[in-house]
Amino acid sequence: MKLSGQIALVTGGSRGIGAAICRRLAAEGASVAVNYRSSEGEAKEVVRSIEEAGGTALAVRGDVSDHTEAAAVVRRVTEELGDLHMLVNNAGVAKDALIYNMAPDDWLDVMRINFGGVFNCTQAVLPHFMAKGEGVIVNVSSVMGERGWVGESNYAASKGAVNAFTRCCAMESARFGIRVNAVLPGFSPTELVAGLTEGATGKGIRRQIPQRRFGTVEEIADVVCFLAGPESRYMTGSLVTVDGGAMTALGLGRPN
Known part of the structure; x- marks a missing residue:
C-alpha cells in the first residue's frame, strides 16, 4: 500500500467528501485522524469502518476555524498517532444567498470556516x-473558486481564496520539501449542496455537464489520494479540477 506508515489529518472528515477521503487514505495504509466539529457520531462511524477494514483511525473534535483549536487538533494527532505526513483541508460550509439579500454573517462565517480553517x-x-x-x-476547494454561479458569491469567494493561498503556500514551502495542491470538485451530491443536485434544479445542472452526471465522493477522494501519494511527487501549486468537464463549457451559472 502506497501510504503505509503515513499519518494523515483530514478536517471535516465525518461525512460527505471528507469521509470518503478518510476511507480512501486508510485503504492505502495511512493512519487517519478524522476531524469533526459537531458530528461526533458520524466521525466515530468513519473510524469504526476504517478499523473494521483493518486500518487505524482516530476521531478528533475541533473547530478548525478557530486558530487555537486548530493547533490543539494538530497537537493531539501528533501525540496519539505520531508525526504527521499529510494534511487534507476539507472542512467547509455553504450559506447560499443572493448578494442583495445576504446578511453580514452569511459571508463572514463561510470565509472564516472555508478559508480560515485552511490557513489555521x-x-x-x-x-x-x-x-x-x-x-x-x-486543499479541497471547488470549481466555484474559478467560475461564477448565482447565489454562490460568498462560497465562491472563499474557495477563490483557497486557490490563491494554495499557489502561494506551494511557493513558500517548496524549499522545505513540502508539496501543496488543491482539488476542485464540481457538483457531487452531498449534504452541503443537496439543494443544487436534487429535483428539477439537479436535472438542469446535469444538462450543463459534458459527462451528464454528478461526480461521486469516491471519485473526488481518488484524486485527493493521488495528490497525497508518491505518484504526484513533482506536483505542487496545482489546482486539479474534478468536474466531469463542467469547466470546459460556457454554462449559464445557474440551473436552466
Whole structure:
C-alpha cells in the first residue's frame, strides 16, 4: 500500500467528501485522524469502518476555524498517532444567498470556516513538515473558486481564496520539501449542496455537464489520494479540477 506508515489529518472528515477521503487514505495504509466539529457520531462511524477494514483511525473534535483549536487538533494527532505526513483541508460550509439579500454573517462565517480553517491548519502543521523536510497538503476547494454561479458569491469567494493561498503556500514551502495542491470538485451530491443536485434544479445542472452526471465522493477522494501519494511527487501549486468537464463549457451559472 502506497501510504503505509503515513499519518494523515483530514478536517471535516465525518461525512460527505471528507469521509470518503478518510476511507480512501486508510485503504492505502495511512493512519487517519478524522476531524469533526459537531458530528461526533458520524466521525466515530468513519473510524469504526476504517478499523473494521483493518486500518487505524482516530476521531478528533475541533473547530478548525478557530486558530487555537486548530493547533490543539494538530497537537493531539501528533501525540496519539505520531508525526504527521499529510494534511487534507476539507472542512467547509455553504450559506447560499443572493448578494442583495445576504446578511453580514452569511459571508463572514463561510470565509472564516472555508478559508480560515485552511490557513489555521496549514500554519499549525508547517513546523512539523519543515522540521522533517517533507510533507503534503491537499486543499479541497471547488470549481466555484474559478467560475461564477448565482447565489454562490460568498462560497465562491472563499474557495477563490483557497486557490490563491494554495499557489502561494506551494511557493513558500517548496524549499522545505513540502508539496501543496488543491482539488476542485464540481457538483457531487452531498449534504452541503443537496439543494443544487436534487429535483428539477439537479436535472438542469446535469444538462450543463459534458459527462451528464454528478461526480461521486469516491471519485473526488481518488484524486485527493493521488495528490497525497508518491505518484504526484513533482506536483505542487496545482489546482486539479474534478468536474466531469463542467469547466470546459460556457454554462449559464445557474440551473436552466
